[in-house]
Each structure stands twice: as structure tokens, then as C-alpha cells.
Amino acid sequence: MKGTLGYAFVLGGLLCAVFGAVVGIEGGLRRRSATRAWVERAATGFFLCMLGANLTMVWALVAHDFSVHYVSQVGSRATPLVYTVVSLWSALEGSILFWGAILGVYLFAFARAQARVGDRTVQLALGAMLGAATFFAFLIAGPANPFSAVAPVPPDGPGPNPLLQNHVLMVIHPPMLYCGYVGMTVPFGIAVAALLDGRLGEAWLVRLRRWTLVAWTFLTVGIILGSWWAYAVLGWGGYWAWDPVENASFLPWLTATAFLHSTMVQERRRILKLWTLSLALGSFALTVLGTFMTRSGIFNSVHSFTQSDIGPTFLVFLAVVVAVSIALLAVRGPQLAAEDELPGVASRETAILVNNLLFAALTFTVLLGTVFPLLREAFSGVRVSVGAPYFNRMAVPLGIAILFLMGVGPSLPWGRAEADVWRRQFLIPAGIGLAVLVACLGAGLRGWGPLTVFALAGFAGTVTLRELLLPVWVRMREKGEKPWTSLARSAARSRRRTGGYLVHLAMVLVFVAIAASSSYVQHTTGTLAPGETLTLGGYTVRFLGLQEGAEPHRRWVAARVEVTRPGAGRTLAPRMNFYERSTDPVGSPAVGSTAFEDIYLTLLAFGQDARGGTASFNVWTFPLVGWIWWSIPLFVLGALVAAWPQRRAVSALEGERAKASADAARGTA
């Protein structure tokens, strides 16, 4: 019964999507405003149907209705309730169903947000998005139908993949990532609508930027949470492995970040129009590519789903997206010609252009490394794998260059810079960067890579803080405001600017954390009998003994250890979990976090020998690693400040004025 109900919702959603896509695009192209209400109704209908289908699936999961195909695959009576609910997205079919729900929410939200906008491109955009929705609804109704009936009905199921029921991050990481992925459908729709309509003015640009920022924020949080999940669950002692699926999420992030920067240049100079639109379309194509990678079963990855037949369908959709994008850009290309030129080398425009080139190079590098094994096998039949060394060698210099530009770009003015800009803008930040370098050397830190990052972080961090705080200080001095009032008003006056710099600050934190945790990691292994110790980087690890336990869905063996450092001590228990349906134990690392360092333990093996019950451990210390995930609130705050809807339209000049008065203040200081 639940299966039939759910499937009826899916078919309803498919119907709404097809209807809305056809009517929206047709009506939009013929510039008929009467059809718009119908397109909006179709979007709402799709949203309600997808919501209904998802709620039905959750109901079936919670009720352990094993007559529903998907429940029989991932359900189990022994699984705790929370993991039963989240198993909605723990396997292929359910994750696509969930995708449909998020797409429904975005469509509904976009239709609501644009309800008062009389622009006819809105119905074109909704039509294009419903076109994408048609594909996903078709996928759910056909090749990836989770609601098909199972006969005879099994009494119980295997439960979700053990790795996916091992940590609470599994509850929030996938939805965040999906919100990021699916969110790119909206900029895609807006860009397609603008190109179809052919009026390539500026109205669509604001919309495009805001919705990209929404998707970008979710994607950023999703990626960071994903790395945190990998760190806290997988137990190989790291957070990023350049795995195809990680790269799949990183690629659209790179192009969307490039987009958010190039859009500023387009706004001011009316150049890079074609490029900016390509980035918006490319970000969506890359999210589809990423989804294809995860779900086609042709990539070897820790979290690719099992072999499935939806790959070819996905590839056709990807081909359509790419073909439509290229065709639209080719046809409208002449209308997107630059109306101005770059003002000079020492300008913010040029810095952003270089930033975009670096992001494009990084995207290409990561894409090439990810698909190279497939290319090689397709053309020469040889199996190869591309590992972390390639990615690190290629990505680290590009990343360092981007960090450098994060200090340079904001220090340069829009337009032509005056000759003394170097002295006025760069002397102090560069000096602080140098001081950071000297301090690090003095503290005994070595290695050109991390030291370069720390010095550049000092430089870029100073620039960012100056850009954030100088307008505040100017207000305090000129208007006699209190610091907090001044901060709030300054932020409110130039939200995009303030939000952008908050995000830069978060990014500097992430750079420092990655450099420190990957360069100054310490590692050891050891087999200990009860009472024995090993030491690593000032920590003493004492093995206390083994402990066993059983829960309805698993058994486990934990090794209790006491970790002490001068002035602090705690008990940790890395463990191995044994799931009946799993062919090998699933480890759970134990992490002792402090503000500046993590100690990370995994249980490798245990057993009885002459010394009694022994246990073998992998032990790591990671300096500053937690800063990566602690940067999330700053990213979110920055994005919220930048994207918060404003009552009156912001002219780009406003930020400029704040900057000008700050510059004036600097001149007199």
C-alpha cells in the first residue's frame, strides 16, 4: 500500500515537471505572461508530490514495511530509529528520491521569492529547472524506482551500510551536500532563461549571484562536514583523500567560487560576461557529473554506491545539459562581448581575473586526475590509479597562489591603481606576513610548504581584517559610534563586502589548518599488553584493557586507553564494530581534541598471546586539524551577511563609498 502511494506521488511529480517544463519554456519563449501562473502551480505541485513521496518512504522505513523494495534493501528491525530515518539517503534509490524533495523545495522557494518580479525570464527559469526536475522524476519513476514491490515479503532486512550508521554526522552531511548540489539547478535555470530570452542585461545577474551563493554555502558546509565525517568515521587518519567522490563535490565548488568572484568584475566593468555565464552553467554540469560519478558504479571510491543501471540514463542527461549549455553560449556569444577592457595590471579586476584562471586551472587539474584512470582504460586498456601525490603536487602550488591573491586582490583598488598603492596597502600586511614567518622559524617549525602558507596567511589575514575593520574604525571616529554599533552598521551598509571578507577569514583558517595538520602530523603504531604504554609527540598512551559489548544491530570490541599529556589526561576507546552483514570489522577511531591539536587513535587488531589480551593501535597527532570544521560558523555567517535580502536595492557604489572613505582615512592617518 505504501509502495503504491509513494509511486503515485512520484508519477504526480513527473507529470507536474513535464507540464511545467513544456509550458514554462514555450510560454516564456513566446513571451506569454498568462502561462506563468500555471508554471508556478506546476512547481508547487512538483514540490508537494516529492514531499509526499519522501514522507511515504520515511513512513515505510519506520514501519519496517519490507514489501517496499528500498526498505527491503536498507531497512532492519535492529537499526536505531535515527539511522532508520536517515537511511532514506543511505543508498542509491533513496538518495535520488531525497534529491527530488530538495529540488522541489528549491523550485517552490524560487517561485515564491520571484512571485513579485514581473520579469518573464522567471517562467523560463522555472521551465528550465522543471526540465531538470523531469529527468530526476523520470529516474525515480523508472530506473531507480524505490517503491517497487517485493514478493515474498522478507521478515527483516540487512540495514544500511555500516559505515553510514556509525556517526551522527551522517545525519547532516549528506543533506547539506545535496542542498549544495541541487541548489546549482537554480543558477542553471536562471542562466538558461537569460540566454534563451536573449535580453542579457543586468537584472538576471543579481538573482544568479544570490542563488549561486545559497548553493555555494550549502556545498561548502557539506564538503567540510564530509571531510569531518571521513576523519571521525573511516579511521585511516585523514580527512581528504582526493577520492573521486570527494573531487566530485570539490569541482562545482571551485567553479562556483570562481563565479562569485568574476560576477563582481562583470558588474563593474561589463566584461567577462560569457565567462561568468559559462561558470554558472558549468557548475551545474559538474554537479550532474559528480552525481553521475557517485551513482554510475564506474568509479572506485570509498563511498560510491553499488553497481547500478542508471549510469547510461545519467550520461544522457549530462550530455543534454552540456549540449544545451554550449549551444546557448554559442548562439548568444556575440551578445556577450566585453563592453570595456581591463584597466591595468595593478587593479582588482586583474587580480580577480588571475584568481579565476587559477580556479579554472585547479578545476581542470582535479577533473583530469579524477577521470584519468577511465580515459587511460578506455583508450589503452591499462588500469591505473591516480593517487594523492599527483593531486597534492598540482593543487598545493595553485592553492598557495590563491591564498596570495586573497591578500593582493582586496588591497588593490577597482580601476587603475596609483603608483604608491604598494607602499600604502602592502607594506604593513607584508611585514606581518614576514613576522609570522620569523616567529614560526623561531618556534622551530620547518618546511617551505607550511611556512609559505603561514606567512601568506599572515599577509592575507591582515589584509582581510583591515578591510573588515577599517570602515568600522572610520565610522567610530567620524560619527562617534560605539564599536558594536559601528560594526553592525558598517556590515549592514556593505553586506556583500563584509560577508565576503568573513568568508575569506574562514578560508585563511582552513588554509592554515590544512597546512599544519598535513605537514606536522606525527604517526606511530604499536602493540600493547594491558598496562603498557607508547609515546607520541608529548602524549603517553596507556592501554588499560579490552572491552566487549553488544547492541541489537552490532557487536563491538573496544580498547580502553588512557591518554596523558603534561597537565591533562583522558580516557579514549577506539573500537571495532562487527555488523552481521559486513565482511570485515568497521573501526571507530577515538579522537581527543583540543584547540590546537588532536590525538587520533584507531584499533588495528586485538588478540590473545603470551602477554595476555593485546591490542594494536595506529596513533596520530594532528595539529590544528579541528580548525577546518570550526571554520563552518564563520563561512555560514559570512554567506548569511552577504546573501541576506535587503529592503532597497544595493548599488555597487555603496561598498565603494565605504572603501573610498576608508582609503581617505588611511591617507590622513
Added chain:
Amino acid sequence: MSRRLLLGVVGVAVLTGVLFFAFARGFGRDPHEVPFMLKGKPAPDFTLTRLDTGQTLTLAQLRGQPVVLNFWASWCGPCKLDHPVLARAARRYQNDARFFAVVFEDTPENARGFAPLDPSFPVLIDPQSRMAVDYGVTGVPETYFIDAQGIIRDKYVGPLVDEVEIARRLKAVSEPLVSGVSR
């Protein structure tokens, strides 16, 4: 259309075309397939304790007859399926080959509680699962077939519940190795 634009469009189209070709060729392959490197190589030696008698056993002592090693654990669901089948095969073929059940990532107590101790299919304790690492065990159950000369001829991944399959593999492991390649 300007020349530059045309070039860009054609370039992007060609690149994506190549990519799509590679993707399309990739369907049907199993990226998780791990080649079994120890096939045809001498089996790593081991010294393990028998759970029933407490005696130690080395691979060298078993030279001269085929050996079947089944890695298993008491927490493993599929092992419940193939353990009795292998025990039955061990009794049936006790004159042709030796069968052992090696405990993987588990405690002796749990192992004792799991299976009836059977002299034809003795349980071996592998402390710290070191032997499993030497043999490249990727999960349980996995069953290795070693010939009389101590060469690993084959391994079976997953529950081995088909007696005909066991007989076929035993026959293969009893035949001499032809030019380093097992048939």
C-alpha cells in the same frame, strides 16, 4: 560568430566528447575488483594455535597435501552459512586435503561459542590477525586453496556454500601446476 568563440565552443565540445566516450566505455566494469596478487605464489608460512588441542601448527607441517584455509568470524553472518558446509566437506575429503578455519578479528571465546569443535575442521587462532594480513584477506568469509607444494592456487571470496564448487576447486588444487599457471 567570432573565431575565438567558435574555437572555444569546438574545443569544449571535443573535450567533453572524449570524456563521454571514456565514461560510456566504463559501464559494466567493476572498479572495486581487486586483483589477487598471491595466486601462484608460495603461501606465507604461519604458526597458529589449534583451539581444540592447544597445539601449535605451521604450514610447513602440512606440506605434502592440499590445504583449505577458511577465514571466518563469529560475528559474520555469511560465515554461519558456509561453516557447516565446509565442515561437512572436511569430513568427506579428510583423506584428500586438510581443512582449517582461521579466526579473523575475533576472540577465542566467541569462536568456541560459535562452532561445534570438529577434529576434521579445526579452528586456528590468529592473534592480531597477522596471518590474515599476510594472506591479503579483505573480509570474511574468504577461502584459500593451497596445493601440496605450498603454492596458493586460488581464493574464494564470500560464503562457499556449494559443495560441487568445493569439489571442483579441490580437484583443481590436487592437479599439478602447469608452467606456473593453475587451471
